[in-house]
Amino acid sequence: MEIDHLAVVCADLDEGSAWLEKQLGVSLQPGGQHPYFGTHNRLLGLGPGLYLEVIAPDPSVPDPGRPRWFGLDDAGAPKLGNWIARTDNLSGRPPGSGDILPLSRGDLTWEITVPADGSLCEGGAFPSLIRWGEGAHPSSRLADQGVGLLSLDITHPEPDRLAALLSDMADPRLRLSHGASAELGAVFDTPSGRVTLGKERFS
Known part of the structure; x- marks a missing residue:
């Protein structure tokens, strides 16, 4: 995947x-x-x-x-x-x-x-x-406007089980962590700097 x-x-x-x-x-x-x-x-x-x-x-x-x-x-x-x-x-x-x-x-x-x-x-x-x-x-x-994905950060109550479901995913931008509920966050590189949508879960 x-x-x-x-x-x-x-x-x-x-x-x-x-x-x-x-x-x-x-x-x-x-x-x-x-x-x-x-x-x-x-x-x-x-x-x-x-x-x-x-x-x-x-x-x-x-x-x-x-x-x-x-x-x-x-x-x-x-x-x-x-x-x-x-x-x-x-x-x-x-x-x-x-x-x-x-x-x-x-x-x-x-x-x-x-x-x-x-x-x-x-x-x-x-x-x-x-x-x-x-x-x-x-x-x-689509035109290249200088925006790129740096990370997709996902929280889940059972991150180990989610990691097993995603075992076919080999993308270093995908990062999993424990959280009370499922949440998404994405960090982008843009022409005006780094931008986060959702919650950034990693420093």
Whole structure:
């Protein structure tokens, strides 16, 4: 597994985009719509094979008739709300990670794990899993604005068990620690210095 992208979740895409642009000091690029889940997004490239999205319910499309992914039915103010890991093996996913759904937008195709109730596996500590179809990764279409991911910090009540679930993840930017609940924090290098979204758990 590899870190594929991070998701800032929010109730309103314009609000979430403005918040993230203020935090990082750069502009987001247009994303697209996800009619199956009734959401839309905007994007920021973080280098080859990695990007950041702001995602929110899309009021311009019909209600999807099912819970939205990433817990977006309960989204409020913008926050770092999920991470997504790229893998070639979706069949080895742990219990609670959800069904494998085939999705597409334009020439992009992918499969992703989503629980039927729209919740997050392990409270968001375990990632949604994604397998992209043939073609270039979405990050290759995004401009380099000088923002990079330094670390993704995750707290969990059972970090050793979580580490076992993530045993196929070999990325030194992923750091686990004990906490009363599952929480995400990400540290970025930006043109104006280091920026943390969520809680930075390591000095």
